[in-house]
Amino acid sequence: MSKVNLAVDLNGLKLQNPVTTASGTFGFGLEYKNYVDLDKLGGVMVKGTTLQPKKGNPTPRIAETPAGMLNAIGLQNPGVDHFIEQTLPGIKDKEFKTIVNISGNTVEDYAKLAAKLAETEIGAIEINISCPNVKKGGLAFGTEADMAASVVQAVRAETSLPLITKLSPNVVDITEIAQAVEEAGTDIISLINTLLGMKIDIERQEPILANKVGGLSGPAIKPVAVRMVYQVAQAVDIPLIGMGGISTVEDAIEFFLAGANAISVGTANFVNPEVTMEILKGLEEYLIEHDYQDINEIVGKAVKSSE
Amino acid sequence: MSKVNLAVDLNGLKLQNPVTTASGTFGFGLEYKNYVDLDKLGGVMVKGTTLQPKKGNPTPRIAETPAGMLNAIGLQNPGVDHFIEQTLPGIKDKEFKTIVNISGNTVEDYAKLAAKLAETEIGAIEINISCPNVKKGGLAFGTEADMAASVVQAVRAETSLPLITKLSPNVVDITEIAQAVEEAGTDIISLINTLLGMKIDIERQEPILANKVGGLSGPAIKPVAVRMVYQVAQAVDIPLIGMGGISTVEDAIEFFLAGANAISVGTANFVNPEVTMEILKGLEEYLIEHDYQDINEIVGKAVKSSE
Amino acid sequence: MAQRVIREIVEQQKIGPGYFKLVIKAPEIVAQAKIGQFVHIKWIAEERNSDPLLRRPISINRINHEEETITLVYRVVGRGTKVLSNLKPGDQLDIMGPLGTGFSISEDTNRVLVIGGGVGIAPLYPLVNKLIEANKEVILLLGAETAEEVIDLDSFQEFDLELKVATMDGSLGKQGFVTDYLEELEQEMDYIYTCGPTPMMKVIRDWAIDFNVPGQASLEERMGCGTGACLSCVCQVKIEGKDGWTYKQACTAGPVFPLREVIFDE
Amino acid sequence: MAQRVIREIVEQQKIGPGYFKLVIKAPEIVAQAKIGQFVHIKWIAEERNSDPLLRRPISINRINHEEETITLVYRVVGRGTKVLSNLKPGDQLDIMGPLGTGFSISEDTNRVLVIGGGVGIAPLYPLVNKLIEANKEVILLLGAETAEEVIDLDSFQEFDLELKVATMDGSLGKQGFVTDYLEELEQEMDYIYTCGPTPMMKVIRDWAIDFNVPGQASLEERMGCGTGACLSCVCQVKIEGKDGWTYKQACTAGPVFPLREVIFDE
Numbered sequence A, B: 001m002s003k004v005n006l007a008v009d010l011n012g013l014k015l016q017n018p019v020t021t022a023s024g025t026f027g028f029g030l031e032y033k034n035y036v037d038l039d040k041l042g043g044v045m046v047k048g049t050t051l052q053p054k055k056g057n058p059t060p061r062i063a064e065t066p067a068g069m070l071n072a073i074g075l076q077n078p079g080v081d082h083f084i085e086q087t088l089p090g091i092k093d094k095e096f097k098t099i100v101n102i103s104g105n106t107v108e109d110y111a112k113l114a115a116k117l118a119e120t121e122i123g124a125i126e127i128n129i130s131c132p133n134v135k136k137g138g139l140a141f142g143t144e145a146d147m148a149a150s151v152v153q154a155v156r157a158e159t160s161l162p163l164i165t166k167l168s169p170n171v172v173d174i175t176e177i178a179q180a181v182e183e184a185g186t187d188i189i190s191l192i193n194t195l196l197g198m199k200i201d202i203e204r205q206e207p208i209l210a211n212k213v214g215g216l217s218g219p220a221i222k223p224v225a226v227r228m229v230y231q232v233a234q235a236v237d238i239p240l241i242g243m244g245g246i247s248t249v250e251d252a253i254e255f256f257l258a259g260a261n262a263i264s265v266g267t268a269n270f271v272n273p274e275v276t277m278e279i280l281k282g283l284e285e286y287l288i289e290h291d292y293q294d295i296n297e298i299v300g301k302a303v304k305s306s307e
Numbered sequence C, D: 001m002a003q004r005v006i007r008e009i010v011e012q013q014k015i016g017p018g019y020f021k022l023v024i025k026a027p028e029i030v031a032q033a034k035i036g037q038f039v040h041i042k043w044i045a046e047e048r049n050s051d052p053l054l055r056r057p058i059s060i061n062r063i064n065h066e067e068e069t070i071t072l073v074y075r076v077v078g079r080g081t082k083v084l085s086n087l088k089p090g091d092q093l094d095i096m097g098p099l100g101t102g103f104s105i106s107e108d109t110n111r112v113l114v115i116g117g118g119v120g121i122a123p124l125y126p127l128v129n130k131l132i133e134a135n136k137e138v139i140l141l142l143g144a145e146t147a148e149e150v151i152d153l154d155s156f157q158e159f160d161l162e163l164k165v166a167t168m169d170g171s172l173g174k175q176g177f178v179t180d181y182l183e184e185l186e187q188e189m190d191y192i193y194t195c196g197p198t199p200m201m202k203v204i205r206d207w208a209i210d211f212n213v214p215g216q217a218s219l220e221e222r223m224g225c226g227t228g229a230c231l232s233c234v235c236q237v238k239i240e241g242k243d244g245w246t247y248k249q250a251c252t253a254g255p256v257f258p259l260r261e262v263i264f265d266e
C-alpha cells in the first residue's frame, strides 16, 4: 500500500495514478507487457486511430536527433472498427484507463469516430488535432483556434465520455487554442504533441525520413513542453495532462509543478521500457520526502510561487 | 590558399566565407580573440543592440536542458550610440563583416536604430523581430506577418545597408512571415531565433530563470531549424542565413543542403570556442571530398533532391 | 519471453576493420534466445545523458549455454556503434531481448542455400550450425567488401558444407557480388536463408521467385521500441487482399520474413 | 592569456563526502594562472554527445610550477560534476583558462581576514599562501557543513596564521556559521577576502561596510561562454551614476569583485 495518494480525478476521468503513456509510443496497451506491470499504469493512450485503416508512411519513419527523435509514422492503424472489435476486448479489463486517440481529415471524421466509441468501455477519447504527419487536415486543426473548437464541439455532441484535447506546440500562442477548446467543451487538455522537424543525410543529400519532415519528441523538447503547460495552466480551469520529453521522475515533477494534473510518457518508453514504473515509484518517494500526502498538492506549485 | 571557393554574396552582403557567429553568443566581436582567428570569420552578428542602454534581466539568466540551454539575458547592451562610438572603431578593420543585430519596442525604435547605423562602416543590419526575452513588443513583431513587414519597411526606408531579418520559430507557418519580410524589402533572412522554453527547479519548486521563461538554443533545436530553413528556402527568392544548434561541420552542411546560403553558430561557441574554425576547415574538406569547387553548389541540394 | 536486463560485458574484441565482437554474460537471454533473434541494446549512459538517445538493434551471433553468454558482432557505422565499441569488459550493458521471430527450420528441406552479405553474416552462424546438426546439405555463399570483413569465416570452414566467398576487392574468393554465384549453382535448392544489404536480398528474392524456391530473409529497419509498439520498423510484406501488401513490424513479426513475400522499396 | 587546451588528468581523488580533487597536467595554464582565477572545463564527450551541454567553471586550487599541474577541488552537486568525478588518470580534459581577474594583494594592508565557506574554500589556498609570503598577519575563518568538508584544512594548519573553523554539525570548531566569528574579532582588520555561499558573503559585506573594511569577494554565477560574450554570468556591482549599479560579467570583470560594492539579489 502506498503511503501517499496518487489517484487523480481529471474532471471525471478517474485514474488510479497520474502516470499514463503517450499515444503512438505504447501501441495498443499490451506490447509492453513483458516490461511493465500494466495494471499499475494510470492510463494508456492508444495509437492514433482513424475511421478507415491506414497504412501510414513509407520508411524510414524515424531518425535520431540530439536528445530527441523525429517520427513520421503517418498514423498507421487498423481503423476504429478493428480497434473496437479486436483490440478493446483484450485490454478493457486492465486496471489502466484506455484512452483512445482519434484523428480525422474532417470535422465529420472526428464526429463519426466519437459516435463509434461512445458506447464502448473506454476511459476517455483523446482528440488529436495536432498530428503533424498527415498532410490533409491534421496540423491545421490544431493551429487555428476556431477549427480546434469545431472539432471539439462535434465530438462533444456525440459522446459523454471524458474528452481530452491534445494540443500542438507548433503555434504562436498555445493559450489561445487552449481557451478555445475549453470553451468548446473539452474536459481535459493534453499537451504537447511533437514539434515539426527535419534531419538531412549529408552523404545522400536528402532528408532521412521518407516523409521528409517528422515530429520531434524526447528530452530535447521538454523545455518547450514545460513552458506550454505552465502557460496553459494559468489560462484555463480544466485539468492538464503534460507530456514532452519526460524520461525521469524529476522530469515528471517539473510538469506537475508547472500545472499538469497527470503526465504522459512517450519516447522514453523506447529508451527504457520500465520508465513508467520508475516514475511511479519516484513520485511516491518525492512526495514522502517532501512531506506531501497527495500528488494533487504539488500541481501548479511553480506557477503559484512565481505569481 | 583554399582550393575551393567559400565566398558568398548574399544579395549584396559579401562574406569571405559563409561562417558567421550568432547574435548574443559572440559579444561584440573581440571576446573570442584568444580562441578564434577573427579575421577568418565570414561575419559576426554582434549582441542585440537597442536605442537606449539596457540592463537586461536579473540572474539566473541561463539554464541547461537536454542538449540545449535556455537564456533570458534580456538584451543587456550599452545602447547603439555607445556601440557606434566605442565598440565599432575596434572592430571595423577586421576581415569579418560586422552585422548589427537591432531590437526595439516600437517600429519607430527600429527606424531610429537604422538611421543611426546607416552611415557607419558596418556590413549589414540584422533586424531582430524575434527576441523572446523582452516583454513589450519583441516577440509579437516576429509572429505576425504585417507587424514584421512594417518593421522591415521602416528600417528599409532609413538605410541602403544590406538588411537581414531574423525570424522567430515560435510560429505556425514561418513561410508566411518569410514572404512578408521579403516583400517588405529585406535582402536576407536569418533563422532561427530561440524557441520559448522553461525549466523548473524541483527542489525550490519554481522556474530556474529569474525571468521564468527563456529562449531554447543548442543542438536540441537543430531539427526544427533545419525544417524551417528547408521550408523558407522554397518560399522565398532571397538568401538565407541558417542557424539553430549548429555544433559541427556536419550540422552546418545540413543547413546548406536545406537551403541556407550561409550559417551562424551560436551556443556551440560556449561549448567549443574554436568551433567556427573547425567548421570552416570541415566545409572545405567536405567540398573537396565530394568534388565541389564552390560552397554555393551545395546550397539547397536536399530541397532539389526531394522535389 | 523478452525482458530487460542489465548485464556485464565479458569480452570486447576488434575482429576486423571497424568490426567488433562483444560477449555479454546474460543467462536470461541465453535461456530464451532462438536463432535469428536480436537484442535491443543501450550502453549505460553517464548520468542519464540522452544523446545519442535510442537503443540499437543487433543480431545474436552466438548463444553459449555453458558460459551463459551471448555474442554480438557489429560494425561501427555511426555514433551508437562507436560508443559501443569503447565499452570494456566489466562495463554494464542494458539489454532488451531476445526479440523478433528468428529463423525457422523445416523438416522437409534438404538442400539449403544460405547467403550472407557484410554485417548480415552476423546472425548466420547459429543458423548454419543448426542446419548442419539437422543433417541438411548446406551451400553457404558469403559476400563482403574485403577478406577481413567475412564474419565467422574460420568457424564456417569447420563445418561440412560447400562454402563460396565473394569480395568486392577480390582479396578472397571471387571478385564481385556474392549473388554472382547464383548463376553457377549446379543443383536445385529446397530452401534459402539470407541476410544482408537490401540490393543483395532483392536479387536473391527475384531469383527465388524465378526458380520457385521458398526461403526466409532477415531484414533491417530503423527501430524505436523493439516491441511492436511504435511502428517505426515496418517492412512491406505481400498478403492476400485489396492492396496485396501490408506493413509488418520487423521487431515482432520479423526481422525474419518469408523471402518471396518481401517488397523492397518498390 | 586564456586559451583552450586539451590536457591529461594526472590524479583524481575523493577527499571527502562528495568532494574530489583533480590534478591536471597543463603547462600553458600553469604559466599564466593567477590566484583566484578559474578554468572553464568540459570532459571529452563520447562521440560528441551534447547532454550535458555546457562547460563548468571551477576555481584553481593549486598551481604547481614544478609539476606543471593545476589542481581543482570540487563538490559533486549535479550531472556535470558527477561526470567529472568519474574521470580517471589518463583521461583528457578540455580546459579554457586561466579565466577571470583573480585576487589582488595590496602592499598597504597588514592584518588580513580571509573567510571561506564550503566549496568556496577551494580558491583560498593560493591566496593565503601569497599573503603569508608577503608577511601579512592572516586570520582565516573557515566554515563548512562538517569537519570532513573543510577543504585544505591540513595545509592551512601548516601556515603561521590564526585559524578558526565553524561547522554546522559541530564536528570541528564552533557549531554554527563561520560569520559568528566576526563578532569575536578582537582587532581591527585592514582587508577582507571571501568566497562562499551568498548568504555568508552578504553578512560579511554588511560587516565590511559597517566597519569600513575594504576587501574582495569571489562570486559564483551560472556561466555560458566564460569569455565575457554571453552576459549570462553577470553580477550586480555598485557604480557611480544614475542607477547606482551595473551588471558586470563574473567571468571577465570577476569572479573577484570589490566586496563592499557587491549587491546580492536585493
Ligand SMILES: Cc1cc2nc3c(=O)[nH]c(=O)nc-3n(C[C@H](O)[C@H](O)[C@H](O)COP(=O)(O)OP(=O)(O)OC[C@H]3O[C@@H](n4cnc5c(N)ncnc54)[C@H](O)[C@@H]3O)c2cc1C
Pocket (backbone or CB within 6 Å): A063, A064, C038, C054, C055, C056, C057, C058, C059, C060, C073, C074, C075, C076, C077, C078, C079, C080, C081, C082, C119, C122, C123, C219, C220, C221, C222, C223, C250, C255
Ligand atoms: C534486427 C536487426 C539486427 C541487426 N543486427 C546487426 C548486427 O548483428 N551487426 C551490426 O553491425 N548491425 C546490425 N544491425 C544494424 C545496426 O542496428 C545499425 O548498424 C546500428 O543501429 C547503427 O547505429 P549507429 O548509432 O552506429 O548509427 P547511426 O547512423 O548514428 O544511427 C542513427 C539511428 O539510425 C538507426 N540505424 C542506422 N543504421 C541502421 C541500420 N542499418 N539498421 C537499423 N537501424 C539503423 C540507429 O539504430 C539509430 O537509431 C541490425 C539491425 C537490425 C534492425
Ligand SMILES: Cc1cc2nc3c(=O)[nH]c(=O)nc-3n(C[C@H](O)[C@H](O)[C@H](O)COP(=O)(O)OP(=O)(O)OC[C@H]3O[C@@H](n4cnc5c(N)ncnc54)[C@H](O)[C@@H]3O)c2cc1C
Pocket (backbone or CB within 6 Å): B063, B064, D038, D054, D055, D056, D057, D058, D059, D060, D073, D074, D075, D076, D077, D078, D079, D080, D081, D082, D119, D122, D123, D219, D220, D221, D222, D223, D250, D255
Ligand atoms: C568562478 C566559479 C568558480 C567555481 N569554483 C568551484 C570550485 O572550485 N569547486 C566547486 O565545487 N564548485 C565551483 N564552482 C561551482 C561549480 O561551477 C558548480 O558547482 C558546477 O557548475 C555545477 O555543475 P553540475 O553539472 O554538477 O550541476 P548542475 O546543477 O547539473 O548544473 C547545471 C548548470 O548550472 C550551472 N551551475 C549549477 N550550480 C552552479 C554554481 N553554484 N555556480 C555556477 N554555475 C552553476 C552549471 O555550470 C550548469 O551550467 C564555481 C563556480 C564559479 C562561477
Ligand SMILES: Cc1cc2nc3c(=O)[nH]c(=O)nc-3n(C[C@H](O)[C@H](O)[C@H](O)COP(=O)(O)O)c2cc1C
Pocket (backbone or CB within 6 Å): A022, A023, A024, A025, A047, A048, A049, A071, A073, A075, A101, A128, A131, A166, A192, A193, A194, A216, A217, A218, A219, A221, A243, A244, A245, A246, A264, A265, A266, A267, A268, C224, C230, C232
Ligand atoms: C513514434 C511516435 C508516434 C506517435 N504517434 C502519435 C499518435 O498517433 N497520436 C498522437 O496524438 N501523438 C502521437 N505521438 C506524439 C506523442 O504522443 C507525444 O505527444 C510526443 O511524442 C511528446 O512526448 P515524448 O517527448 O514523451 O515522446 C507519437 C510520438 C512518437 C514518438
Ligand SMILES: Cc1cc2nc3c(=O)[nH]c(=O)nc-3n(C[C@H](O)[C@H](O)[C@H](O)COP(=O)(O)O)c2cc1C
Pocket (backbone or CB within 6 Å): B022, B023, B024, B025, B047, B048, B049, B071, B073, B075, B101, B128, B131, B166, B192, B193, B194, B216, B217, B218, B219, B221, B243, B244, B245, B246, B264, B265, B266, B267, B268, D224, D230, D232
Ligand atoms: C545567450 C544568448 C543570447 C542571445 N542573444 C540574442 C540577441 O541579442 N539577438 C538575437 O537576435 N538573438 C540572440 N540569441 C539567439 C541566437 O543568435 C541564435 O539565434 C539562437 O541561439 C539559435 O542558435 P544556436 O542554437 O546556435 O545558439 C541569443 C542566444 C543565446 C544563447
Ligand code: FES
Pocket (backbone or CB within 6 Å): C222, C223, C224, C225, C226, C227, C228, C229, C230, C231, C232, C233, C234, C249, C250, C251, C252
Ligand atoms: S521498433 Fe517499434 S514497432 Fe518495431
Ligand code: FES
Pocket (backbone or CB within 6 Å): D222, D223, D224, D225, D226, D227, D228, D229, D230, D231, D232, D233, D234, D249, D250, D251, D252
Ligand atoms: S559566462 Fe558568458 S559572459 Fe560570463
